[in-house]
Amino acid sequence: MIGGAAALALTSLSSSPSKAATKIQRLVSPGGIEAWFVQDATVPLIAMEYAFGGGASQDPAAKPGLGNMVASLLDEGSGDMDSKTFHERLERRAIELSFTSSRDNFRGSLRMLKENKDEAFELLQSALTAPRFDAPDVERIRNQVLSSLRRESTNPTSLAGRKFLEVAYGDHPYGRSANGTLESVPTITVADMRDYVARVIGKDTLRIAVVGDVDPDTLGKLLDKTFGGLQAKTNLTPVADVAAAKPPQRAFIPLDVPQTVITFGGPGIMRHDPDFMPAYVVNHILGGGGLSSRLYREVREKRGLAYSVYQSLLWMDHSALFIGNTGTRADRASETIDAVEQEIRRIAEEGPTQKELDDAKSYLKGSQMLALDTSSKLAQALLQYQLDKLPIDYIEKRNALVDAVTLEDAKRASKRLWGQGLLTVVVGRTPQASAQPATGPKAN
Template structure:
């Protein structure tokens, strides 16, 4: 099935579910009191919120490994597995399998990140038995038929070829290479034009057998189902998987030390600038302070410092953002913007100046108070549907958070002091930035510039 047809099918499924019911808002304070640690009769664990307002069930789950388990010379194996796992299984070929999904408006999908192989399953309550059965079939007896694999491979190759003229894709890929080198994090999760043609069906089967195993499985379910019924369905779905994954060890790594700059020439109307720096990992004591101070610098949309300096004050770009990315073995701050080629140098200077100011002086108390207020309130909107809540609960499990984390989160945000924020800012940006420029930039843009005054991270 083509990516276009898959998109169309998923749109139709989402529309059918939306027409069936309007999802209720679930405030974190309410959801936290309802989260159950469910253990099925067969030992499958899940975080579960029973929500009977609408006849809908949303499940998010993942297995450890992700794209980091691709062979070093074959990046893209996990991604190809994710795209072909639902292309026929058991006694159903690809067309029949998707017809079963469509007929019942079941939304089933797989994806891969650097650390995890993710799955999502959303269904109306009346179709839960069939939905879980189809998922079980895909996980335990995928066909990986040659014709289907070649069709999906061609689609991935088409996307990779488009990426060669996509400035954002080129910049993002180069930044990860710059930050992580030959570490698995430095390899593109979707593979390369050279690696994807070499991936065999045997590679797909080997990856599936090594990665999709019960001992690394994390599950989150929100919806109209009772615990006993859910436990039985979880056993029926996951119990036939291998007991233990056979994962290749991935070492911890600190992103490359700034400042560094790379330039990729590309004849496009707008020059793209992607920038970053070593981040702060999820269990670092400074993580929450980093999360708050990042919101002030670049994560706060129209209220961020970068937006004010680059967009409002100088009119250099339409939008600009910065975000913290944390992984199992490293962390990264990543930002992005786009501007006219003849203003790329000015834009980089403005970004570096504001980043340096934040690293040296930190935020003001007013900025800190406003950021904390926003971050506490926005969490309610981030988890306002069953699907979003399931995604959030899964992420908290992957992050190693306690099951009552939602109840404690706002207090953790409130506990961030001005000194904490200043310390985190210095750690994140005290050494400057990794910068990638893609576009019709003047030659001067490609040249390294003097490093900003470096301040040792604590």
């Protein structure tokens, strides 16, 4: 975290568009550290995104949330620097450093002004190799996580999302909460966190993307200094491939709130499946296209059942989903579910029209570069392409892949995605109680 004028300076610089998106090079440092790199001197800023294999899938079954605790604590002091000293150095030099634990990866982000690159990379190296996990910081972060989990326990959207993953994946690691539970987080020890770092942080799964104002030779030396001392091999627990539960299934969580939340979805299509791009395009037509999507028109515009409704594809290393969400008045929940199911059944049976397909392809092609208009966004995209095992020239090829989707492809993907029906989770008041005024959030 950084604050004040320093944060404003980084925000202003990072909002300038990168003009070097197609000049992606594979850089290998003298010590063998590989990165995808875009040299861009538009602004004196460097953005780096990096990831190690593992993430929340490496949390022990009895201790979900371990990776999240580690991610929250790595920038809370390292080496001879306590948390206060570490953060003062970050803020003084306008350095942004953060970590997150996603389903399959332990990820990090580093942003700095060019003139502060040496100190930024030094602080990252220290965080990765010598985290302190001081007791006061551990308890402070633990209390923050627990406070967030308590809020989620009465938040219908959070409850629906968590229950959906449980329904879809059961006792597989993907079925557990990446942030942990009120029961698991108090049991996580410093020894657990040090063991996680020892198992997950290593060079064999490391992927790096850098965009910014730095020359290749200088960057190579910085990468060696930062990552070169990490262990060569990680010790990850194998994670099994898994298919999401077969629809249709429905779960209900009673919660005394005015608006009922509905999360729906089902098995998806993996990133390297030949039908992935057709699925990506047709998902935009059904629920990913905002105000232009079929679900929005049917649920919001025609029936006035919800303020918003959306759907997206989610792909992981070992499974894939489609997942959507909406919220409505308690007494109109059944009608809303029926409307969503009807529209999904219709596109599964009929597919999109040629006009819908043409419009979706036009939008998806035109919006690509707008989504990569900052150094940070481009670095995030380049890291994700590596994690998805896509070629380094994917940005150049992507629009042609979108363009190649035919109506037949789209209809086939629609049937694969939505032909079985839905896994549905409903969080809200019981039908009998929906006619009565709410008394405030209370979980049953």
